[in-house]
Amino acid sequence: MSLSQGKPKKNIAVFSLAYQPFEGGAEIALREIASRIKDIHFTIFTHRFSKTWEQKEERDNITIVRLGRGSDQDWYKQRGEKRLYIKRAWQEAEKHHRHNPFDVIWASMAAYAGGAALLFKKRYPDIPLILTLQEGDTEKHILERVGFLLPVWKKIFTAADHIQVISTYLKTFAKRHGAQGQISIIPNGVSDVRERTKHGDGKTIITTSRLVPKNGVDTLIKAFAFLNYQLPTTNYKLIIVGGGPEEERLKKLAKEENVSERVVFKGQMPSEKIGAELEQADIFVRLSRSEGLGSSFLEAMAKGLPVIGTRVGGIPDFLIDNETGLFAEIDNPEDCAAKIEKLIRSKELQERLGEKGRSLVKEKYTWEIVSKGFEIILQNTQPRINCLITTGIFPPEIGGSATYSSTLLQEFTKKNIIARVLTYGKGNKKGVIYISKKIPKGLRHAIFGIKLIALGLRSDILLAADSSIAAATVTAYVAKMIKKPYLVRVTGDYAWEQGVQRFGVKEFMNEFQRKAYRGRVNILRKAQRFAVENATYVIAPSEYLAKITAGWGVKCEKIKVISNNVEINESGIKKEEIREKIGIAKNNFLLVSTGRLVPWKGFATVIDTVQELRQKKKEIQLFIIGDGPDKEKLQQRIKEKNAEQYIFLIGRMPKKTLAQYIEASDIFVLNTAYEGFSHQLIEAMQLGCAIITTRVGGNEELIKNGKTGILIEYNKKEELRNNINKLIESRTMRNKLGENAKEESKQYSGEAMIEATNKLLREALKS
Numbered sequence: 001m002s003l004s005q006g007k008p009k010k011n012i013a014v015f016s017l018a019y020q021p022f023e024g025g026a027e028i029a030l031r032e033i034a035s036r037i038k039d040i041h042f043t044i045f046t047h048r049f050s051k052t053w054e055q056k057e058e059r060d061n062i063t064i065v066r067l068g069r070g071s072d073q074d075w076y077k078q079r080g081e082k083r084l085y086i087k088r089a090w091q092e093a094e095k096h097h098r099h100n101p102f103d104v105i106w107a108s109m110a111a112y113a114g115g116a117a118l119l120f121k122k123r124y125p126d127i128p129l130i131l132t133l134q135e136g137d138t139e140k141h142i143l144e145r146v147g148f149l150l151p152v153w154k155k156i157f158t159a160a161d162h163i164q165v166i167s168t169y170l171k172t173f174a175k176r177h178g179a180q181g182q183i184s185i186i187p188n189g190v191s192d193v194r195e196r197t198k199h200g201d202g203k204t205i206i207t208t209s210r211l212v213p214k215n216g217v218d219t220l221i222k223a224f225a226f227l228n229y230q231l232p233t234t235n236y237k238l239i240i241v242g243g244g245p246e247e248e249r250l251k252k253l254a255k256e257e258n259v260s261e262r263v264v265f266k267g268q269m270p271s272e273k274i275g276a277e278l279e280q281a282d283i284f285v286r287l288s289r290s291e292g293l294g295s296s297f298l299e300a301m302a303k304g305l306p307v308i309g310t311r312v313g314g315i316p317d318f319l320i321d322n323e324t325g326l327f328a329e330i331d332n333p334e335d336c337a338a339k340i341e342k343l344i345r346s347k348e349l350q351e352r353l354g355e356k357g358r359s360l361v362k363e364k365y366t367w368e369i370v371s372k373g374f375e376i377i378l379q380n381t382q383p384r385i386n387c388l389i390t391t392g393i394f395p396p397e398i399g400g401s402a403t404y405s406s407t408l409l410q411e412f413t414k415k416n417i418i419a420r421v422l423t424y425g426k427g428n429k430k431g432v433i434y435i436s437k438k439i440p441k442g443l444r445h446a447i448f449g450i451k452l453i454a455l456g457l458r459s460d461i462l463l464a465a466d467s468s469i470a471a472a473t474v475t476a477y478v479a480k481m482i483k484k485p486y487l488v489r490v491t492g493d494y495a496w497e498q499g500v501q502r503f504g505v506k507e508f509m510n511e512f513q514r515k516a517y518r519g520r521v522n523i524l525r526k527a528q529r530f531a532v533e534n535a536t537y538v539i540a541p542s543e544y545l546a547k548i549t550a551g552w553g554v555k556c557e558k559i560k561v562i563s564n565n566v567e568i569n570e571s572g573i574k575k576e577e578i579r580e581k582i583g584i585a586k587n588n589f590l591l592v593s594t595g596r597l598v599p600w601k602g603f604a605t606v607i608d609t610v611q612e613l614r615q616k617k618k619e620i621q622l623f624i625i626g627d628g629p630d631k632e633k634l635q636q637r638i639k640e641k642n643a644e645q646y647i648f649l650i651g652r653m654p655k656k657t658l659a660q661y662i663e664a665s666d667i668f669v670l671n672t673a674y675e676g677f678s679h680q681l682i683e684a685m686q687l688g689c690a691i692i693t694t695r696v697g698g699n700e701e702l703i704k705n706g707k708t709g710i711l712i713e714y715n716k717k718e719e720l721r722n723n724i725n726k727l728i729e730s731r732t733m734r735n736k737l738g739e740n741a742k743e744e745s746k747q748y749s750g751e752a753m754i755e756a757t758n759k760l761l762r763e764a765l766k767s
Contacts, residue, residue, distance in 0.1 A: 010040045012378065013093050013102040013120070015113035017085055019046035019064060021053070024210065025295040026108050026134040028271060029166075029188045029370075034062050036371040040378060042106075043096060045089040045116065047082060067092055082112055089116035094123065104378055105129045107156070111146075114156035121159050128381045128416075131160035133170045134188070136292040136313065137214050154178045161416055162381040164374065166293040167314025181384045182416050186374055187317070188295040189367035190302040192275060193358060203236030203344060206281035206305075208274055208296045211244030216287035216310070216331070218246075218253055223287070223328075223336035225257035230337065236262070236344070241277055243268035278303045282350065283343050287328060287336055291315050297325070298365050301357035306350045308339050318365070324357045385417045385761060388455050390475045391465035394423040394432060398626065398652050399596070400491050400541075400564065400679050401466035407565060408463075408757070411750060415758040420459075422452055424470065445474060452478045461761055464488040464531065469524065472531035480534055485764045488531055489539040490549050492676045495524035500599055501629060508600075508714075509674040509697065513551055529553065536764040539757070541677035542698035548676075560760055565750035566682035571660045578664040589620045589728055592665035592689075594658065594680045595672070597628030597649075602671035602694075604637055605715045611641045612721060618728065622647045623661060662687045666734060667727050673714045675699050685709075685745035688738040692723050708741040 014034070018027050034042040043063045048055065051070035056063070067088040068081055093102070093116070105127055107117035114131060121129045135142060146153045157163070157178040165171045166187045174183055205224065209215040217240060224238045240250070240263065247265065254260040266277065278284070284300035284307045291313035298318065300307050307325040309315045319325040326343070328336040343350050391405040405421050409431055412419040421432045424444065433455065435448045452474060456462055462479050464472040467490045479486035496512045499505030499521045507515060517525065529552050532538050538554055540546040541564045549559050571578065584590050591610060595601045603624055610622040624634070624647070631649065638647050650661070662668060668684035670693040675681070677698040684691050685702070691709035693699050703709040710727075712719045727734050 010103045011100060012040055012042050012104045012106055014042050014044040014106045015089050015116045016044055016046050016108040017082060017112040019044055022049050025188055030108050032189065032367040033371045033374050036367065037375050045093055047085045065092060085112050086115040090119040093120050102127060104381065108132045109134060110156050118156050118159055126383055128161040128383045129159060130377060130381055131156065131163045133163060133165045133174055134292045136290055138290040161384045162377055164377060167317050169313045170292055180418055184377060186370055187293055187365060189365050189370035190298050190361055191367055193302040193362045193366060204281045205283045205285055205340060206239040206277060207286050208241040209286055210242050211246040211250060213246065214288065214290045216289050217250055219287045219331055219333055220285055221250060221253050221257060221263060222333035225259045226333050226337040227340055228259055238263045239266060239277060239281060241266045241269055241274055278305060281305060283340060288312055289330060298361055302361045304354040304358045306343055306353035307357060318360060324360055325353055382416050385461060386459045387417050387419045387461050387463055387761060388459040389419055389421045389463050389465055390471045391421060391423045392468045392470045394421060394425060397425065403679060404564060405465045407750060411754045415754060417758065420455065422455060445470060449474050449478060453482060456482050456484055461765055462486045466491050467528055467531055468494045469527045473527045476531040476534045485536045487537050487539060487764060488535040490532065490545050491541065493548060495521060495528050498524055536767060537760055542701050544698040545676040562753055562756045563748055564677055565753040566679050566748050567750055568655055568659050568683040568686050570687060571663055575664055578660045582664060584621060584664060587619055590665045591622045591667050591669050592661055593669045594625040597626055597630040597634060599630060600673035602673060602715050603634055605717055606669055606671050607637055607647055609717050609721050610647055611643050614646060623650050625650045625653060625658060625661060627652045659687060662689055665689060667692060667724060671720060672696060682745055682748050685741035688742040690727055690734040690737040691741060708744045709737055
């Protein structure tokens with residue numbers, strides 16, 4: 001069954017220099033995959049090697065378009081025609097595209113097919129390009145063949161939106177030559193895996209391959225001759241299946257080694273006849289000097305044959321020495337002869353290796369498994385985007401935009417988005433560019449802007465992770481200057497936050513929105529509004545913040561609500577063990593509160609409330625986790641209340657440790673005057689903690705009062721005290737609130753946020 005059932009049929013342009021009836025491993029893979037994915041139509045643009053081949057064929061869901069006049073010349077010698085294929089295939093694909101647009105471009109191999117696909121991609125950059133790598137030649141040979149066209153050849157790798165490779169070796173090869181998009185390892189497969197029915201005398205050796213130097217058939221003939229010398233009376237033979245430019249030289253070598261009577265050259269064969277030859281053989285040997293994967297090995301293993309190979313390229317992906325086959329040294333006939341003799345002398349070893357190999361192929365290497373994996377790529381690959389993320393803070397600093405930026409940097413690769421982060425601070429995280437905070441403020445922002453211009457010119461789109469001047473306003477100016485689409489994420493009212501902390505603003509968030517201000521607060525407001533008004537889209541983590549942003553004059557259609565992802569893992573340690581570790585007395589009741597130590601977080605009221613409860617003989621402790629400008633004030637308040645033995649300012653801590661503290665607590669308290677979308681609340685919900693928080697901002701979207709937590713008014717000490725008392729007295733209520741909160745928190749998954757942001761970025765690029 002196809003994965004795409006129920007969806008519109010996709011139209012795929014395939015570039016492949018060769019195709020039926022001239023087939024190697026790559027062409028067989030193309031045929032096997034395309035023929036199995038019935039809900040996709042494939043148009044294969046290939047070279048017409050022979051005049052006798054039809055120029056166009058229709059086969060079920062596959063259209064074959066053969067280009068060129070055809071020739072009587074040997075297939076391997078048509079170099080000029082092969083080069084002309086690049087232009088012919090590109091132009092013919094464009095003609096087809098104008099009449100029946102393609103959804104995806106697929107290049108089978110990087111050289112000629114990749115060149116045609118690259119030209120098409122340059123014309124239609126919005127169509128995703130998938131590149132398949134099956135190259136089996138040595139890297140040195142490939143680079144020699146590419147020659148002065150190396151820079152163009154490398155552009156095929158950088159232009160590909162998704163690269164499918166058949167082995168771990170080729171994945172490394174792709175990265176080394178500039179691959180930037182996603183890379184998936186999907187090996188070639190086999191059609192027929194069956195129990196071995198024939199068990200001969202163990203003396204028929206077979207190899208199947210193109211007769212070219214890389215496949216080491218000359219070494220095999222020498223090994224066979226050495227074996228003939230070692231065991232002159234043994235009646236065994238060597239079957240060589242395949243054709244190629246080395247055929248005459250190899251026949252001559254067999255004569256020189258006096259084994260021509262026992263070496264049988266079968267020539268080129270269709271795959272079904274190769275299968276029949278394998279069934280009659282006893283041992284498969286291929287002494288490759290280089291190998292992308294080694295499909296011939298898999299075909300032999302599928303028939304239950306023991307195999308001997310070399311430790312090169314992709315062969316170690318499936319050949320485990322003395323388990324699924326035997327390794328022989330490269331270009332060492334004597335070592336190969338010893339391995340063949342070892343198998344000839346041990347029927348038990350032949351059968352054990354053969355069965356292990358057959359089981360492996362059945363489990364991982366059938367065409368059914370391969371085609372399903374490839375269909376996922378065809379259905380989901382999107383054009384690669386280069387996205388520059390700007391943020392005022394980045395981990396290890398604590399804050400929503402720091403977590404958000406770090407998550408995007410890590411997860412965007414799954415959506416084929418190459419992300420980089422520009423931030424303030426110091427660090428060595430890969431993909432992050434830091435501007436030192438030691439530089440004076442104005443100069444620091446100027447350097448940030450200059451760096452932003454340089455990076456922005458190499459990016460497709462810019463995304464400011466918060467609405468601060470340091471990130472969003474500077475990004476908005478640069479985006480306008482270099483004419484790049486730009487998104488901004490509004491996590492709060494930056495002008496209000498700075499006004500409260502620095503410029504004497506006393507009003508709460510909602511009242512601040514209605515009041516006019518002068519001076520620096522007004523400048524901050526204008527800078528913030530410039531940032532959002534010039535954005536292609538504005539991301540709001542909650543409906544509350546969407547309304548706030550709309551109040552700044554931003555059109556509603558530009559505002560998109562995308563909830564943040566918040567993920568905190570359970571520690572796996574028992575609650576009692578954590579409490580003992582952090583010094584909580586067995587019968588004490590623990591409250592935890594987290595956040596930046598700023599005025600509107602209301603920590604002073606929580607301190608006062610806990611101190612009053614202690615006076616009423618309540619065995620209660622409070623841990624406040626976080627850092628910020630109010631730290632000294634709060635520490636002084638605790639001292640004045642003589643509460644230093646049971647109220648503690650813990651400071652910032654890693655998320656793993658934070659999870660343990662929340663798990664150890666009985667109640668999580670967040671007494672805040674403002675929350676746009678609280679990460680702290682969701683973390684407490686995910687860990688199943690009973691929550692008391694305020695009826696402000698985005699909190700009402702997260703907490704259902706009486707079901708997933710308790711909502712109270714900000715700084716109402718009596719209401720806070722009464723609800724803490726209520727939860728102290730009812731373990732049942734605490735457990736129920738925690739269980740409900742944990743279930744509710746499942747909707748805030750990282751995948752949902754990343755996918756929604758991915759779609760919005762692509763929509764912004766189109767608009």
